[in-house]
Amino acid sequence: MAFEGLSERLQSAISQVGTGGTITEADLKQMMREIRLALLEADVNFQVVKTFVKSVNERALGSDVLTSLSPAQQVLKIVDEELTALMGGEREPLNFSSKPPTVIMMAGLQGAGKTTTVGKLAKYINENGKKKPLLVAADVYRPAAIDQLETIGRQLGFEVYSRGTEVNPVDIAYDALTQARMQGNEVVIIDTAGRLHINEELMNELREIKLAVDPDEILLTVDAMTGQDAVNVAQSFNEALDITGVVITKLDGDTRGGAALSIRSITNKPIKFTGQGEQLDALEPFYPERMSSRILGMGDMMTLIEKAQKDFDEARAAEMADKIKDATFDFNDFIEQMEQVTKMGSIKDILKMIPGMSKIPGLDELNVDDKDIGRVKAIVMSMTPQERENPDIISQSRRRRIAKGCGQTVAEVNQMIKQFNQSRDMMSQMSNGKTGGMKKMMRQMQQAAGGGKMPGMPGMPAMDDRDFMTPEQIKAENEQKKLQRMLKKKKKKR
The missing domain is CATH 1.10.260.30 (Signal recognition particle, SRP54 subunit, M-domain)
Incomplete structure (x- = not known):
């Protein structure tokens, strides 16, 4: 799972703070150094790291952390809040049109998992919104992509609009939208072409498709395993298309996951979903506060x-x-x-x-x-x-x-x-x-x-059961044991 290395480093840095009951500015400085190194090693953008560490440090010095009885908890709270803010603050759901069909245009480089994500997203929308999707095979340069989408459509029981490899992708997208209106499909998801690298030909085609269908969502599929380059990809696509959100794939892989922490800050566009597996139900809405809790070892019960x-x-x-x-x-x-x-x-x-x-x-x-x-x-x-x-x-x-x-x-x-x-x-x-x-x-x-x-x-x-108790419960248990010891001593004296 992504973030494991970052999670361990951050938890270690915070747990070492204030072990003696109090915290000094020197302790904070050392902790900030560890946090900075942990984020950089996780492939988080340097400028993002610099801003994040500065923000945490200012809040920690400006609060009552230095005089707190539980400084580690106070610091953990600050880091959690700043990490959540870094990833967007709160979940941003899909933007559905008030006049169906809602058009979702999927973009991304070849190999990022875009076509599979189209299927996952269609399944998610169908199960959670009870909407009937039409999948559109507009990647005419890769016959395997058309075959893959048609296979996914058969698996899920969704119609796939395809006209082979000889028709202009812009025409395919426009005609698919016309058919969706006639058939009563509430959602149209367009699988556009990708390349092994960003080029002007690809961007021009995507701009033309955008102009033809006026999408409600332009979701960029980014491979978490590309590390720092994922941020550059997101930035380029955003400048060309003004994307509305990001789907990060392969977060279950052996990756440092820093892209998820950087993309929101660099593009100012939300991460809407994460893909964590090849199965067609392996798509999760992205909740910044839950991801922060996981990274900091606080669990994710929701x-x-x-x-x-x-x-x-x-x-x-x-x-x-x-x-x-x-x-x-x-x-x-x-x-x-x-x-x-x-x-x-x-x-x-x-x-x-x-x-x-x-x-x-x-x-x-x-x-x-x-x-x-x-x-x-x-x-x-x-x-x-x-x-x-x-x-x-x-x-x-x-x-x-x-x-x-x-x-x-x-x-x-x-x-x-x-x-x-x-x-x-x-x-x-x-x-x-x-x-x-x-x-x-x-x-x-x-x-x-x-x-x-x-x-x-x-x-x-x-x-031990105490590992699952709150500090208040442990305190109460200690008081009870203390009282029992006192009662035993009194009985012995008698």
Whole structure:
């Protein structure tokens, strides 16, 4: 995931501030140096870094940070607010026309993921706005782009307007708009041509298409993996077309992600979406405040909740909750839940959205491979329907048969069943309100990762419930323990 290096550096810089309870100007100066280096290493534009650091420093010196009892928290708040402002402050949604169809013109260099993004955007608009899109294949210079868009259209069930490679792209865009009006399509998304580099021929063609269809949105698709050059690309397209927004793709790749922090400041145009995967549902609206929280290790519960609401059936979830409470959760439910969770993304990324989880040492090394999930599914599918519904009947002889059926060892089958039983008991205790639930959950994760060893999952460190408590809760708990110690001393004296 992008920003991991930046996230670690920023969190480290802030956590070292005021460890003794107070903070000096020298501490702030050192922290600002670390923040500046972290941003530059993440490929953030130099001028953007300079402005950002100056703003944070002025606010930190001008506030009550120096006299605060929790200076690190104060500094974190300032950095969070400035980082959010740097990326635009708040989400900017798509601009839909009051007189349909809404015309969205997609632009970008070849290889940025523009054609795939057209499909993702069409799916997003259809699911969230209940609007019927028409996709337009206006990249006549690359036959593969037309084929790709037609394939995507078939997958999603959307019509693709295409006239091959011999017709002028401007005519294709104009005629597609005419057809959309006749058919009642509420949205038209035009996939324009890209080049391996910016040239005047490309820009002139895009200007002509813009003039012909008068788009409501001109979205620039930018590849996050191009680093600093992504900012230059955005700047050039903005000067030529006056874009209305940016879609950053490949944010799930091994990239430093600095483009996302620079583009808004340089172009003054919002990032509207981010693409994080090849799947056609891997498009997320861009929320600056949520991205800032992720970068600073503060989690992103809103995105996690939205992912869960999108992928989980409410009635089925209620039924599952009752099963968990009554400890009647079986292997069929287990597989169903595993598939639901994997739809939401990688386990590591989901855990990082939970506040406090990113601070767990060793979380970055946690890696649940698709092959590991496949092995677990193979074990479960080698069970009979009766065994999946009644896990407690699985004897040792049955386990030997299951192991042969899925190509795993008996030890691996034993370990998986043990983990299932432990998880089922832990979830039942938590749902029935028994104390120590979080601590038990983390212990189970540690055992699952390191104890019996599911392949590819390194051990996680032991956790305590206090890791998930607010400072106020910790203070209250300490006061209660202090009172208990005093009462014990009085009893001894008697």
